Amino acid sequence: MSSLRYTRALAAGCAxxxxxxxxxxxxxxxxxxxxxxxxxxxxxxxxxxxxxxQTPANAVMSATRTSDSLHLVFGDGTSSDLPxxxxxxxxxxxxxxxxxxxxxxxxxxxxxxxxxxALISESERGVTVEWTDGHYSEFTGEWLYxxxxxPTSRTRRRHQFAYTREPWGADHRLPEYDYERMMKDDxxxxxxxxxxxxxxSAMVKNAPDRDIAGPELIEHIAYVKPSHYxxxxxxxxxxxxxxxxxxxxxxxxxxxxxQYEHMPxxxxxxxxxxxxxxxxxxxxxxxxxxxxxxxxxNPDAFHVLTATDAYFWDKGRxxxxxxxxxxxxxxxxxxxxxxxxxxxxxxxxxxxxxxSFLDLPAHKVKSFYAAMKLFNDILYDNSLVxxxxxxxxxxxxxxxxxxxxxGYEALSERHIESSYLDWDEARxxxxxxxxxxxxxxxx
Ligand SMILES: [Zn+2]
Numbered sequence: 001m002s003s004l005r006y007t008r009a010l011a012a013g014c015a016x017x018x019x020x021x022x023x024x025x026x027x028x029x030x031x032x033x034x035x036x037x038x039x040x041x042x043x044x045x046x047x048x049x050x051x052x053x054q055t056p057a058n059a060v061m062s063a064t065r066t067s068d069s070l071h072l073v074f075g076d077g078t079s080s081d082l083p084x085x086x087x088x089x090x091x092x093x094x095x096x097x098x099x100x101x102x103x104x105x106x107x108x109x110x111x112x113x114x115x116x117x118a119l120i121s122e123s124e125r126g127v128t129v130e131w132t133d134g135h136y137s138e139f140t141g142e143w144l145y146x147x148x149x150x151p152t153s154r155t156r157r158r159h160q161f162a163y164t165r166e167p168w169g170a171d172h173r174l175p176e177y178d179y180e181r182m183m184k185d186d187x188x189x190x191x192x193x194x195x196x197x198x199x200x201s202a203m204v205k206n207a208p209d210r211d212i213a214g215p216e217l218i219e220h221i222a223y224v225k226p227s228h229y230x231x232x233x234x235x236x237x238x239x240x241x242x243x244x245x246x247x248x249x250x251x252x253x254x255x256x257x258x259q260y261e262h263m264p265x266x267x268x269x270x271x272x273x274x275x276x277x278x279x280x281x282x283x284x285x286x287x288x289x290x291x292x293x294x295x296x297x298n299p300d301a302f303h304v305l306t307a308t309d310a311y312f313w314d315k316g317r318x319x320x321x322x323x324x325x326x327x328x329x330x331x332x333x334x335x336x337x338x339x340x341x342x343x344x345x346x347x348x349x350x351x352x353x354x355x356s357f358l359d360l361p362a363h364k365v366k367s368f369y370a371a372m373k374l375f376n377d378i379l380y381d382n383s384l385v386x387x388x389x390x391x392x393x394x395x396x397x398x399x400x401x402x403x404x405x406x407g408y409e410a411l412s413e414r415h416i417e418s419s420y421l422d423w424d425e426a427r428x429x430x431x432x433x434x435x436x437x438x439x440x441x442x443x
Contacts, residue, residue: 058145063122080148163197167289200397222425228324253404258350265423279408287347301371311355
């Protein structure tokens with residue numbers, strides 16, 4: 001190679017090397033810039049995350065007007081349409097709502113179904129609405145978020161109203177509670193209240209040997225629900241008894257006081273003295289489970305029990321001074337009552353007080369009996385049989401679970417006392433205890 005060619009080659013090589021070097025520098029700079037961009041993006045994301053985590057879930061992030069609703073986006077990213085008529089109906093101003101009574105003052109006759117906002121302004125703290133009629137409403141984000149028409153909000157309120165019932169069968173074991181602990185420890189009482197809503201059944205152990213121990217426990221929770229048998233009734237073998245329960249005969253499984261339109265919610269069956277020897281065993285079953293088995297296995301029979309009104313009646317005179325001197329009850333309802341979701345919300349089966357009058361055409365009578373008998377068979381197929389100990393109080397959801405007893409020898413002493421508590425009062429106590437204890441079991 002000549003020196004000239006060598007020099008040119010060297011120059012070209014150097015140029016190529018410089019090009020590579022420039023490229024490397026450029027790449028290096030790009031990498032550097034990219035890294036910087038990435039770190040800025042990460043920081044922004046982190047900042048956004050921090051902002052989101054700092055923003056309360058119930059903060060109002062945006063409010064958009066639609067034709068008949070206000071569309072809100074909350075701090076946790078959830079959103080909901082809030083119909084104007086609902087917002088106006090729930091105006092929280094002193095003219096429309098009583099802060100002291102927590103009740104609506106606005107009258108239905110004064111509510112305009114087509115009410116529209118003239119002006120909306122929102123901030124993280126809430127929403128203010130000026131309506132076309134000049135009325136002015138303010139809502140906090142917390143108030144709106146709690147009541148928004150979102151699945152979360154609707155489910156939360158549904159559970160605050162009542163726990164989901166959990167059906168049980170023959171393998172069920174009654175959860176046990178100690179009487180004194182229920183009286184002294186609110187946490188234990190709350191646990192019992194929740195168990196009763198879910199399972200509709202529990203056993204309270206070690207009750208004092210007093211005939212009013214059941215009513216005393218009920219009074220600790222709320223109020224005794226009295227009946228024409230008084231605030232509590234001795235279920236003993238009474239001479240000239242005014243109810244077949246007050247004998248020593250076998251009692252088929254039943255719900256108490258089906259002869260009442262408003263049947264007692266929870267029954268407290270206190271065993272003060274248990275019969276010695278055979279007989280007197282308790283038998284209980286979950287009417288909810290039996291109803292669902294019937295619904296699946298025989299929809300026609302299920303329909304008959306939900307669509308046929310039965311009469312229940314109870315006519316008599318007092319056995320004791322605390323009973324109503326003369327009574328004559330008649331109630332009318334299906335054996336299985338359905339709510340608006342087609343869920344069974346009341347079971348009322350009671351062979352003793354079921355009336356001989358049937359408001360049915362004759363050709364429908366036999367299918368009604370067939371359906372009742374089938375339901376009764378399912379109940380017994382899925383029942384528990386056990387003997388209560390002296391000092392036990394069996395508590396049952398009386399509009400869901402059924403109880404009965406085997407017959408027993410009349411010569412042996414057996415003393416049961418029954419008393420009642422209504423569901424309104426039980427759930428009321430549960431909600432207040434949850435607030436007091438800061439406990440919100442949402443299972
Ligand atoms: Zn108002």
